[in-house]
Amino acid sequence: xxxxxxxxxxxxxxxxxxESQVRELCYKARELLIEEGNVVSVDAPVTICGDxxxxxxxxxxxxxxxxxxxxxxxxxxxxxxxxxxxxLESFLLLLCLKVRYxxxxxxxxxxxxxxxxxxxxxxxxxxxxKYGSANVWRYCCEVFDYLALGAIVLGASSELxxxxxxxxxxxxxxxxxxxxxxxxxxxxxxxxxxRARQRSSSDASTDSRNISPPRDISAxxxxxxxxxxxxxxxxxxxxxxNGSAVTSRTGAVLCVHGGxxxxxxxxxxxxxxxxxxxxxxxxxxxxxxxxxxxxIEGWGLSPRGAGFLFGGDIVKQFNHLxxxxxxxxxxxxxxxxxxxxxxxxxxxVWSAPNYCYRCGNVAAILELGEDTSGGGTVARSNGEYGRxxxxxNNRVVSPGRRYRVFEAAAQDTRGMPAKKxxxxxxx
Amino acid sequence: MASHIPNLNTLRRGRGRGRGxxxxxxxxxxxxxxxxxxxxxxxxxxxxxxxxxxGYLEDAYAAALTPAGSATRRLPIINRGTYxxxxxxxxxxxxxxxxxxxxNTHKKQIISLGAGSDTRVFRLLSSRQTPDFIxxxxxxxxxxxxxxxxxxxxxxxxxxxxxxxxxxxxKDTGVTVSVAGDALHSPSYHVHPVDLRSLSTCSDPxxxxxxxxxxxxxxxxxxxxxxxxxxxxxxxxxxxxxxxxFGHGHAVSGSRDSLQEVQSNGASLGLILYEPIRPNDAFGRxxxxxxxxxxxxxxxLPRYASLEAQRGRFRDQGFGDGQAAADIEFIWKxxxxxxxxxxxxxxxxxxxxxxxxxxxxxxCIAWGWRERDNALAFAGWKDLxxxxxx
Numbered sequence: 067x068x069x070x071x072x073x074x075x076x077x078x079x080x081x082x083x084x085e086s087q088v089r090e091l092c093y094k095a096r097e098l099l100i101e102e103g104n105v106v107s108v109d110a111p112v113t114i115c116g117d118x119x120x121x122x123x124x125x126x127x128x129x130x131x132x133x134x135x136x137x138x139x140x141x142x143x144x145x146x147x148x149x150x151x152x153x154l155e156s157f158l159l160l161l162c163l164k165v166r167y168x169x170x171x172x173x174x175x176x177x178x179x180x181x182x183x184x185x186x187x188x189x190x191x192x193x194x195x196k197y198g199s200a201n202v203w204r205y206c207c208e209v210f211d212y213l214a215l216g217a218i219v220l221g222a223s224s225e226l227x228x229x230x231x232x233x234x235x236x237x238x239x240x241x242x243x244x245x246x247x248x249x250x251x252x253x254x255x256x257x258x259x260x261r262a263r264q265r266s267s268s269d270a271s272t273d274s275r276n277i278s279p280p281r282d283i284s285a286x287x288x289x290x291x292x293x294x295x296x297x298x299x300x301x302x303x304x305x306x307x308n309g310s311a312v313t314s315r316t317g318a319v320l321c322v323h324g325g326x327x328x329x330x331x332x333x334x335x336x337x338x339x340x341x342x343x344x345x346x347x348x349x350x351x352x353x354x355x356x357x358x359x360x361x362i363e364g365w366g367l368s369p370r371g372a373g374f375l376f377g378g379d380i381v382k383q384f385n386h387l388x389x390x391x392x393x394x395x396x397x398x399x400x401x402x403x404x405x406x407x408x409x410x411x412x413x414x415v416w417s418a419p420n421y422c423y424r425c426g427n428v429a430a431i432l433e434l435g436e437d438t439s440g441g442g443t444v445a446r447s448n449g450e451y452g453r454x455x456x457x458x459n460n461r462v463v464s465p466g467r468r469y470r471v472f473e474a475a476a477q478d479t480r481g482m483p484a485k486k487x488x489x490x491x492x493x
Numbered sequence: 494m495a496s497h498i499p500n501l502n503t504l505r506r507g508r509g510r511g512r513g514x515x516x517x518x519x520x521x522x523x524x525x526x527x528x529x530x531x532x533x534x535x536x537x538x539x540x541x542x543x544x545x546x547x548g549y550l551e552d553a554y555a556a557a558l559t560p561a562g563s564a565t566r567r568l569p570i571i572n573r574g575t576y577x578x579x580x581x582x583x584x585x586x587x588x589x590x591x592x593x594x595x596x597n598t599h600k601k602q603i604i605s606l607g608a609g610s611d612t613r614v615f616r617l618l619s620s621r622q623t624p625d626f627i628x629x630x631x632x633x634x635x636x637x638x639x640x641x642x643x644x645x646x647x648x649x650x651x652x653x654x655x656x657x658x659x660x661x662x663x664k665d666t667g668v669t670v671s672v673a674g675d676a677l678h679s680p681s682y683h684v685h686p687v688d689l690r691s692l693s694t695c696s697d698p699x700x701x702x703x704x705x706x707x708x709x710x711x712x713x714x715x716x717x718x719x720x721x722x723x724x725x726x727x728x729x730x731x732x733x734x735x736x737x738x739f740g741h742g743h744a745v746s747g748s749r750d751s752l753q754e755v756q757s758n759g760a761s762l763g764l765i766l767y768e769p770i771r772p773n774d775a776f777g778r779x780x781x782x783x784x785x786x787x788x789x790x791x792x793x794l795p796r797y798a799s800l801e802a803q804r805g806r807f808r809d810q811g812f813g814d815g816q817a818a819a820d821i822e823f824i825w826k827x828x829x830x831x832x833x834x835x836x837x838x839x840x841x842x843x844x845x846x847x848x849x850x851x852x853x854x855x856x857c858i859a860w861g862w863r864e865r866d867n868a869l870a871f872a873g874w875k876d877l878x879x880x881x882x883x
Binding site: 076177178182183186187247358369370371398400401416420421422423424425426427490491493 | 533534536537540567569571574620660684716717733767774775776777778779780783784838841842843844845846847848851852856863
């Protein structure tokens, strides 16, 4: 067993590795990350995850629900550290996995992967407390500077393979394909939506049907509401009405931590940023890590004091110009674990259940399946796709999306340190 | 008894901490749950000091009333919440007291329930030209003892109380402290060691709280205090003030034959509450269970779970002339002006907007009043913007 495998084993048990090993790990990780572009290309199938925030035991639950590395191909959209009690264990484990299985796990940078933010929100203090000096914090911050700013997922299928391990009827409606599916942490389908299979004559209507959750999970927080809705929350992607349905023409998926920037109108522009620095207070790099979608038109000022708010028109235009079918991002707590907006043009994925041990939310991960239809036509990631033959193909099909929703790891296994006060309230 | 009341300054000289002073047998009576509730005061003072040190609040007295060595930097959302809560109550208090000027001769009274280490009285005493108010603080003896000890050891607190260290006799300072070190009396400031639950059964209301002027327009403040009592107990505490100490809230007095009670029928009375609300959504359920894990029970929360329930509480409990409530998110949005918002937002990066909204929606400020004798003591509250709905 290599030192690295031993380190992984140790960190999985939530035990820290020696400082010298952290230094070595961070050095190796930097060598690896420096070779990655600002926008990493990732092939489907992939499981996309949002904020972790040092909630180590919930990260373990995430791996239980989503599958282990390297069996599952993971993409983490940043905010590994701060707020939770185990930022070190969480980040170092992810980093070990990255070094051990570089092609099976992708890490991109969140706004908390920053010297300034970590001194306010806990990671710095945790390093001092657990290692007795700021050395490990410095090693980690140097790694932060090399993390990619985004990722492009290619080759995702427009249609989900229905989950088979449910006793419920999941027969597709005629001439429809499974577009989204929501599963609980036991792998049971709690809701799903279908869309019309692409035909030249079909309109843009969305067929949807709901599947009632099994009785024993119907009272689970965050899921109780889902089955009563028409379709999964926020799923509004419409069927595509333009011709040839032979090969999938699923657009690429852009993954960033925060969102879009008024200074960035193409994915290629992201590639031009000099990213190897502390997160700046303004500018394109800052915006990608700090911005939020909002129900506005155009751009707005962010209440966070960094980045911008951007509306549905901005997302539609950006996706169209870049041949994207979806922007996946994290950054915002959503009580249901995920939230689609703007006709499914953007999705927020949040992977820290009961955030800060206080918020009572569930978490989610997003699985994108591989397109096995054999067409072999994969959208190019540089923004050309969808523009070349201009007249008809101005919309691309959303990928099939499977959300796995999960709750916080059980209280008794979480092992919250007793001397650290639990979540703050006003008393 | 009076001969046993020592001079505050002579006590200060002998700093040899609390031999014979302090923990009385009353402390021994406190149950474990009470001790936990008493401990919540420490939490509040640490939060206040954090907000002060980062520039959210100006409060020269915060450090002197926070236990040494417990200073901790709180997270930005907690600091913002402390800011919103404190400035909102400050505003309600300021509008109740009216402008501080020689022309304003209407003396008023404030009674702070479970005041703990609160600094408000010191801030008011130092910022107002004349002591045009009487301020009472009520708390468990263990907490009042700590506070009086803090006053003894901090010249800045003594100066705010007008204690001139060059004058040594009791007459000159006008400040007396009980022999147990748990009660303090001065012309404008009184500290009463009292378990609020004992008020409802006391036979002599005025005697229970010496120094209270039952003829003055009076404001009661409960910052996270009554919420720890059972609904019945909390209601009895309020009734003690609305019905017994300050006379019956209705024109029909219980015993017309007592001249005193008829006279005391007239005091205008207001109440400000700061409490958690909305325990029934995901955040609220988590809050209740997290606090329960620390032994903290928010006993009135299920009954007063919404803004509407809080307004109804004021209506039902003797504050018939006005009832209003707003959650802290509303207060932050609507009571803090844009310049001030910008200043506060610039103090720290507040990354967690969604979490801030969740947290801020689960605390409310509620206020209500009754007027007597056309005093219009609470006229200043009428144009404050309150939140509608649940």
